[in-house]
Amino acid sequence: MSVLDDDRALIAARVRLVERIAAGDVVLSSRIAESFLNVPRHVFTPVFYRREGGDRFTPWRADDTGNAGGAWWDAVYSGESLITEVDGVHAEHAPSEGVSGVPTSSSTAPDLMADMLDALDPVPGARTLEIGTGSGYNAALLCRLVGADHVTTLDHTPHLVDTARERLEIASFAPDVVLGDGTTGWAGNAPYDRLIATASVPRIPTAWIEQCAPGAVLVVPLKGTLAGGSIAWLKKLPDGTAAGRLMHTPAAFMPLLPDTDHDVDEGAPRPAHWEPGHAGDQTRTSLLTPRVLDDWTFSFFAQLHLDPHTTRTFTRTDGRHITTLRTPDGGVTTVTETHSGAEVARSGGRDLWTPIERAHRLWLELNRPRREWFTLDAGPTGQHVRLAAPDGHAYTWTL
Numbered sequence: 001m002s003v004l005d006d007d008r009a010l011i012a013a014r015v016r017l018v019e020r021i022a023a024g025d026v027v028l029s030s031r032i033a034e035s036f037l038n039v040p041r042h043v044f045t046p047v048f049y050r051r052e053g054g055d056r057f058t059p060w061r062a063d064d065t066g067n068a069g070g071a072w073w074d075a076v077y078s079g080e081s082l083i084t085e086v087d088g089v090h091a092e093h094a095p096s097e098g099v100s101g102v103p104t105s106s107s108t109a110p111d112l113m114a115d116m117l118d119a120l121d122p123v124p125g126a127r128t129l130e131i132g133t134g135s136g137y138n139a140a141l142l143c144r145l146v147g148a149d150h151v152t153t154l155d156h157t158p159h160l161v162d163t164a165r166e167r168l169e170i171a172s173f174a175p176d177v178v179l180g181d182g183t184t185g186w187a188g189n190a191p192y193d194r195l196i197a198t199a200s201v202p203r204i205p206t207a208w209i210e211q212c213a214p215g216a217v218l219v220v221p222l223k224g225t226l227a228g229g230s231i232a233w234l235k236k237l238p239d240g241t242a243a244g245r246l247m248h249t250p251a252a253f254m255p256l257l258p259d260t261d262h263d264v265d266e267g268a269p270r271p272a273h274w275e276p277g278h279a280g281d282q283t284r285t286s287l288l289t290p291r292v293l294d295d296w297t298f299s300f301f302a303q304l305h306l307d308p309h310t311t312r313t314f315t316r317t318d319g320r321h322i323t324t325l326r327t328p329d330g331g332v333t334t335v336t337e338t339h340s341g342a343e344v345a346r347s348g349g350r351d352l353w354t355p356i357e358r359a360h361r362l363w364l365e366l367n368r369p370r371r372e373w374f375t376l377d378a379g380p381t382g383q384h385v386r387l388a389a390p391d392g393h394a395y396t397w398t399l
């Protein structure tokens, strides 16, 4: 029997999902648990990709495996993120042999969704904007929590917007699903009491803050040059600025991509998967291995010490981690892991590994500060990350 015909199997799958979320690090409130129990994820993800290794993905459909005990259903309700689009090719349109590339849309891991929804405090009636509709599953949860009439969700991909709208209707929700560039928010239904982004930004677009009402809560994944992902929780203040902190939760959301209809900021940080280039007419050794950047809390901290236009690529060759840093003025520094630290090779301009070494020394002096100790504020003088150290020293970095 297909699970589509078997309500009990479907309910059991959703109960298992909620139990999995509750068993993790997330504090699952009864309202958020209720929304996960009542919104079917499979309606929003009828086809998604399986990673076959490296950058190769093959589509996986519900009917490939059939019944409620099947691996497909387990995957949908497993708590994993489900990749639905690779380099703009939706899993529904992919050839059966698959595609190669970089994921550009996914249904986020439910435990991370639960954590972000809890932080958002989606009270009934709160006017809510979601940036990054994707599959529409998170929008459906928002509809359940605040009421569909109060939800606006936006994506820049026409196919995603159309299919999410259809699937939300199947699940009996009719929020405003709009096509647009998330960077500029959506003034149409402003002001908002809640704003949640499910794609990451290096800093918070000012339109998002402007379109929120005083007292609004914003939950926004931040990811910059070094891909050290964090989530910002902010409250809009009566003076029009916003202030808050970083959440405890690490998060590596895919980046909010520049819209092709708009000007591309050539200096903006690029995703950290781009192919590394070759560098090196000056070399030195370093005691700091590039593997330190695998620690997302440190890499978030380190990127606060870099020119924001620095880009990073990384790869592994013969098991060795190699990070390449570049600046728009042509500076390239390649850092290759060695037994004792790293070999640093640079060509053109500054040594781009030096600020990261300095950041690491400060990081150790500060006893590896936890992510949630950092505060964040955004106003007319810019966006700042701050840390009050136990010795009373106050640190400020520009985001």
Ligand SMILES: C[S@@+](CC[C@H](N)C(=O)[O-])C[C@H]1O[C@@H](n2cnc3c(N)ncnc32)[C@H](O)[C@@H]1O
Pocket (backbone or CB within 6 Å): 104, 105, 106, 107, 108, 131, 132, 133, 134, 135, 136, 137, 138, 139, 154, 155, 156, 157, 160, 180, 181, 182, 183, 198, 199, 253, 254, 255, 256, 257, 258, 259
């Ligand atoms: C992780 S997915 C969103 C997951 C979604 N909330 C869900 O529940 O399935 C990130 C989404 O951000 C969208 N996105 C990326 N850049 C964007 C932009 N500039 N404007 C609007 N949406 C964008 C992508 O198309 C993708 O669907």
